[in-house]
Amino acid sequence: MRFECPVPSRTRELVTLGHGGGGKLTHRLVTELFLPAFDNDALRELHDGAVVPAPRGDRLALTTDSFVVSPPFFRGGDIGSLAVHGTVNDLAMCGARPLFLALSLILEEGFPLSDLSRVLRSVSESSRAARVQVVTGDTKVVERGKGDGIFITTTGIGEIVPGIEISPRRVSAGDSVLVSGSIAEHGISILSLRDGLSFDTELASDTASLWPLVESVLACAGDRVHALRDATRGGVASVLNEIARSARVGIRIEGERVPVREEVRGACEVLGLDPLYVANEGKCVAFVAAGCGDEVLRTMRRSALGRDARVIGEVVDDHPGVVRLSTGFGGSRVLDMLSGEQLPRIC
Amino acid sequence: MSVERDEIGLVHGKVQFGGVVRDVNLSYTPEARVGDYVVVHVGFAISRVDEDEARRVFEYLEEIDALEASELAGGASSPAGDNGA
Amino acid sequence: MRFLDEYRDPRAARALVERIGRRASRRWRVMEICGGQTHTLIRYGIDRLLADSVEMIHGPGCPVCVTPLEKIDRAIAIASRPGVIFATFGDMMRVPGSNGDLFDARARGADVRVVYSPIDALAIAEEHPEREVVFFAVGFETTAPANAMAVWLAAEKGRENFSVLVSHVRVPPAIRLLLDDADCRVQGFIAPGHVCTIMGCEEYEELAAEYGIPFVVAGFEPLDLLDGLAVLVDLLEEGRAEVRNQSARSVRRDGNERARGIVDEVLEITGMTWRGVGAIPRSGLRLRERYARHDAERRFHVAGIASEESTRCIAGAVLQGKAKPADCPAFGRDCTPETPLGAPMVSTEGACSAYHAFRKYEDVDHAV
Numbered sequence: 001m002r003f004e005c006p007v008p009s010r011t012r013e014l015v016t017l018g019h020g021g022g023g024k025l026t027h028r029l030v031t032e033l034f035l036p037a038f039d040n041d042a043l044r045e046l047h048d049g050a051v052v053p054a055p056r057g058d059r060l061a062l063t064t065d066s067f068v069v070s071p072p073f074f075r076g077g078d079i080g081s082l083a084v085h086g087t088v089n090d091l092a093m094c095g096a097r098p099l100f101l102a103l104s105l106i107l108e109e110g111f112p113l114s115d116l117s118r119v120l121r122s123v124s125e126s127s128r129a130a131r132v133q134v135v136t137g138d139t140k141v142v143e144r145g146k147g148d149g150i151f152i153t154t155t156g157i158g159e160i161v162p163g164i165e166i167s168p169r170r171v172s173a174g175d176s177v178l179v180s181g182s183i184a185e186h187g188i189s190i191l192s193l194r195d196g197l198s199f200d201t202e203l204a205s206d207t208a209s210l211w212p213l214v215e216s217v218l219a220c221a222g223d224r225v226h227a228l229r230d231a232t233r234g235g236v237a238s239v240l241n242e243i244a245r246s247a248r249v250g251i252r253i254e255g256e257r258v259p260v261r262e263e264v265r266g267a268c269e270v271l272g273l274d275p276l277y278v279a280n281e282g283k284c285v286a287f288v289a290a291g292c293g294d295e296v297l298r299t300m301r302r303s304a305l306g307r308d309a310r311v312i313g314e315v316v317d318d319h320p321g322v323v324r325l326s327t328g329f330g331g332s333r334v335l336d337m338l339s340g341e342q343l344p345r346i347c
Numbered sequence: 348m349s350v351e352r353d354e355i356g357l358v359h360g361k362v363q364f365g366g367v368v369r370d371v372n373l374s375y376t377p378e379a380r381v382g383d384y385v386v387v388h389v390g391f392a393i394s395r396v397d398e399d400e401a402r403r404v405f406e407y408l409e410e411i412d413a414l415e416a417s418e419l420a421g422g423a424s425s426p427a428g429d430n431g432a
Numbered sequence: 433m434r435f436l437d438e439y440r441d442p443r444a445a446r447a448l449v450e451r452i453g454r455r456a457s458r459r460w461r462v463m464e465i466c467g468g469q470t471h472t473l474i475r476y477g478i479d480r481l482l483a484d485s486v487e488m489i490h491g492p493g494c495p496v497c498v499t500p501l502e503k504i505d506r507a508i509a510i511a512s513r514p515g516v517i518f519a520t521f522g523d524m525m526r527v528p529g530s531n532g533d534l535f536d537a538r539a540r541g542a543d544v545r546v547v548y549s550p551i552d553a554l555a556i557a558e559e560h561p562e563r564e565v566v567f568f569a570v571g572f573e574t575t576a577p578a579n580a581m582a583v584w585l586a587a588e589k590g591r592e593n594f595s596v597l598v599s600h601v602r603v604p605p606a607i608r609l610l611l612d613d614a615d616c617r618v619q620g621f622i623a624p625g626h627v628c629t630i631m632g633c634e635e636y637e638e639l640a641a642e643y644g645i646p647f648v649v650a651g652f653e654p655l656d657l658l659d660g661l662a663v664l665v666d667l668l669e670e671g672r673a674e675v676r677n678q679s680a681r682s683v684r685r686d687g688n689e690r691a692r693g694i695v696d697e698v699l700e701i702t703g704m705t706w707r708g709v710g711a712i713p714r715s716g717l718r719l720r721e722r723y724a725r726h727d728a729e730r731r732f733h734v735a736g737i738a739s740e741e742s743t744r745c746i747a748g749a750v751l752q753g754k755a756k757p758a759d760c761p762a763f764g765r766d767c768t769p770e771t772p773l774g775a776p777m778v779s780t781e782g783a784c785s786a787y788h789a790f791r792k793y794e795d796v797d798h799a800v
Contacts, residue, residue: 192367200361200368266364270387271548272522272780322793328442329654331477333790339769372551375577375691386629386682389521389571390549391578393691394629394682401681408444408655411451 015111020141033117034137037124042100042135050135052100055159061096063087064155070148072119075189076204077281079152080122085207085281086232087156088130092214093228093284095166096158101127103137103154108147119150130209132156161218170226171247175315176293178286180213180300181206181308182259183236187278188267203263208282213303217286220299224289231283234338237276239285240323241337251323253313253335276325277338287315362387439653448658449481452665456485460668461617462661463610463753465603466624467494467781468652474786476654486661489617489753492606493624495571495599496523496779497751498706501741503599504529506734510566510597511542513732517560519553520568522546526769526778530740550582550596557586557594566728569596574626576600576717577691580698583719583726595728600717601704603627604635609712610752611643618645618753620664625651625679630695632687636675644673651679698723707741707775708748745774750783757787764792 018025035043042050065086072079088098103123107116127134185206192201210230218225227247229239236258244251260268260275268275282305288296293311300306325335362371362385369390373379376392385392464470470490473479479488492498508529511518518534525534525546538544547553550567557565569579579596586594603624610616623636628649636647646667650660660678667674677683695717704716719727729735744762749755757763757776767773769785776782 203367263367266367270364270367270369319793327476328440329445329476329478329481331480333475333477334792334794336789336792372549372578372581374581374694375688377690386626388574388626389578390551391581393574393577393626393688394684397681404659404681408441408447408659412444412447414447 013113015107015109015113015116015141017109017141017143020107020139026139029139033113033120034139037120038103038127038134040133040135042133043137050100050102052133052135055099055157057159057162059096059160061091061094061158061160062155063090063094064153065090066151066153068148068151069190071193072115072150074193074205075202076186077207078119078122079150080119081126082205082207082281083152083154084123084126084130084132085209087154088132089210089230089282089284091156091158092209092211093166093230094158094160095164095214095218095225095228096160097215098130098132098156098158098209098211100157101132101134101154102156103134104152105137105139106147106151106153107139107141108149109141109144111149116150119152126209130211161215164218164223164225166225166228168227168243168246171243171249171287171315172226173249173315173317174290175226175287176290176296176311177240177251177253177313177315178288178293178297178300178309178311179231179236179258180210180284180286180306181282182261182264183231183280183283184260184264184268184273184275184278186281187235188264188273190279191271192267201263201267203261203267206280206282208305210282210284210305213300213305214284216299216303217296221288221292221296224292225286225296226289227287229285231280231285233279235275235277235279236283236285237274237323237335238338240335243285243287244323245321247315248320250316250319250321251313252316252332253323253325254328255325256328257310257312259308259310276335290314360392362392439651439655441655444655445476445658448655448662449478452482452485452658452662455662455665455669457669459485459487460619460665461487461489462620462622462664463489463491463618464622464657465491465493465607466622466627466652467491467497467779467783468626469493469622469624469650469657470783471781471786472652472654472657474783474790478654478657482661485665490750490756490783491621491753492610492706492709492751493572493603493627494751494776494779494781494783495575495601496521496527497747497775497782498601498709499524499527499570499599499775500705500707501530501739502737503597504533505531505737505739506729506732507568507597508532508534508537508542509734509737510728510732511537511544512540513564515563516543517556517563517565518542518544518568519547519556519565520544521548521570523779523781524568524570526772527775528742528772528778530738550579551585554582554586554591554594557591558589561593563593564731565594566732567594567596569598569600572601572603572624572627573631573695574624574629576695576699577630577688580695583698583723584694586726587723592725595726595731596719597728598699598718600699601706602701602715602717604639605712605715606706606709607639609709611639611645613752615754620645620668621647622657622660622664623647623649623675625649625656625683628677628679628683628687630688630691633675633677633683633685634687640673640675646673647675649675649677649679649683651682706751708745708751710748742773747774747776747784750776757784758791760784764788 067083091098189203300309323335324332326332358373372391384396553567648660648664699717702718776784
């Protein structure tokens with residue numbers, strides 16, 4: 001059932017404090033906007049909490065994430081699809097099939113109802129495509145000036161695939177490091193919309209559910225998959241550093257092997273940014289046992305989101321806790337943790 | 348990529364950086380035409396790239412590369428650290 | 433990208449390294465003037481590849497690093513005024529003032545915005561006629577034409593609510609200061625290609641003749657630097673105190689006359705204190721009297737703010753090539769990009785930030 005916006009003609013209608021009050025207006029919001037977007041048994045009960053069938057496996061994954069992206073609508077997605085994919089991907093990185101989502105919204109007084117509708121439609125479509133159900137939710141409204149339009153928090157539950165053990169503790173010397181596709185697209189596409197940095201680009205956010213790709217990798221390599229991380233804020237470099245530190249291993253990356261698209265490279269040159277530190281929303285880094293790197297690569301490449309996957313490096317015994325990048329000039333340098341926000345540079 | 352004049356007669360154009368297009372002020376390179384390459388700094392083109400010069404540099408670099416390769420193959424190269432005093 | 437990738441080709445790089453190695457009869461001491469060039473050297477490990485033939489001494493070419501402390505404090509003061517939109521290049525956000533930086537000012541409620549070009553700041557002034565918009569006009573001769581144009585346009589269009597806080601520096605006077613120092617060990621210079629794109633090569637020809645030292649103008653890409661160094665070593669070996677332009681694809685001997693014209697119309701030469709280095713006569717630029725309306729320092733009356741520099745920061749020595757970042761006891765410990773004691777640790781052109789980003793975990797290089 002496709003969700004159609006029930007308020008098409010009243011585009012000037014705005015979110016008011018009354019919508020968050022718990023009374024008639026709230027009820028209208030829920031029944032006219034939320035229910036049609038997420039029609040399912042659990043939600044239809046409109047109970048305080050959702051009652052769902054217990055998952056089959058013996059381990060669950062639970063994760064939560066908040067989304068405050070500005071602007072809320074961008075090429076390739078919006079805060080709604082981001083909120084679904086972000087949490088679905090966190091579950092996937094635990095090796096868990098995403099099952100249920102709880103959706104919590106904080107709306108600013110004055111936020112257009114038509115925008116809210118658009119966001120909900122996006123949540124609806126992306127959760128449907130990711131085969132995850134939004135089963136419960138909450139909405140609060142804050143006074144004008146106290147919130148940036150819309151903030152979303154999603155909490156997700158998934159069942160962990162049996163026979164795998166994903167944890168940084170399992171990462172060890174000899175492991176291959178792979179990235180599932182070309183990097184830095186999300187961050188650059190958001191930056192291109194910011195005041196003062198505007199440039200024209202066809203670049204779209206890469207926000208997407210990574211579960212199908214992860215599922216196939218787990219099916220192929222099982223417990224030879226040691227760790228998975230999605231490379232969101234801070235980019236691939238941050239993920240590598242976090243793993244190097246928690247696993248207390250060294251990581252060596254070949255700079256030339258990291259896939260970066262032309263347009264992204266150009267934008268990064270112009271802004272003085274290093275693509276390795278720019279956010280992604282549909283890419284992951286995988287650490288797999290020595291010897292199965294090629295196999296996992298082939299599996300990734302067969303998946304829709306993994307066409308540009310590459311093996312980019314390996315885990316080593318030397319320099320534990322530190323990531324080194326080979327420069328192609330016969331040397332290597334440290335690829336350090338990101339410090340603060342990456343800022344577009346001066347001359 | 349495109350060159351326009353605005354109300355004051357200021358020249359600006361759209362410049363492509365590897366697939367990303369940005370508006371660039373061309374006041375300091377008024378001779379720039381569509382198809383030219385320019386050096387851009389904080390939103391201003393500060394010089395037009397002289398393609399002949401650039402080509403000379405590539406050729407020179409290729410020459411150096413070939414020269415080194417043939418000398419190494421000849422087996423008569425001295426080690427990099429052989430600096431005398 | 434064309435005209436970029438080709439200058440990063442590893443094979444040609446190795447060939448040039450070999451060539452320099454064979455040509456150098458001793459270890460020459462060379463200074464690369466521009467901070468962007470320093471970053472490339474460290475990032476690609478070029479200084480190490482050439483360690484036997486060349487000692488790279490890092491120069492003061494980081495406009496962010498040399499911006500006087502008082503200007504930073506004034507910037508923060510102006511940004512903190514109610515109603516002001518303060519626009520700046522990204523690099524300036526984390527430069528430590530006497531009490532925090534622009535980032536902190538933003539956290540306290542100041543409307544500080546990062547822009548890519550001074551024209552973006554002017555556009556903000558046009559969109560917000562009711563607000564005062566101030567742009568932090570920092571840079572070397574390369575950036576002066578852009579900043580000058582923004583002021584010129586503001587004056588043309590009668591944009592009263594747009595003003596600039598100027599902190600511009602000129603390279604040749606600083607080189608003169610270095611060369612006049614009795615302890616100066618530099619035997620040859622790699623001059624900054626971008627600066628010469630505007631200014632041309634004449635000023636360096638004068639310096640070469642006066643001091644008997646060769647200058648080679650080179651770009652920022654790794655091959656540009658290697659090529660420049662190869663030519664410089666040739667000149668040094670032959671004892672020729674000449675100026676060579678190895679960046680002829682974008683640098684003409686006369687530079688960009690049109691750009692200099694606008695700079696000259698809007699700005700004039702003045703004395704300037706370089707943070708960490710000291711006062712250098714005729715080394716800065718300020719707005720001419722006729723553009724006083726757009727001078728933020730006059731508009732906002734921010735003179736008389738007490739400025740206090742960290743006593744432990746050795747930025748001055750680093751900028752003059754007298755010390756390497758790793759020589760500093762605070763490097764990587766009390767002084768990091770998140771908690772900087774001075775500017776070179778947070779500027780993308782600062783030597784300290786290059787060493788910290790790419791070599792933090794390595795032992796001090798005694799050979800380099």
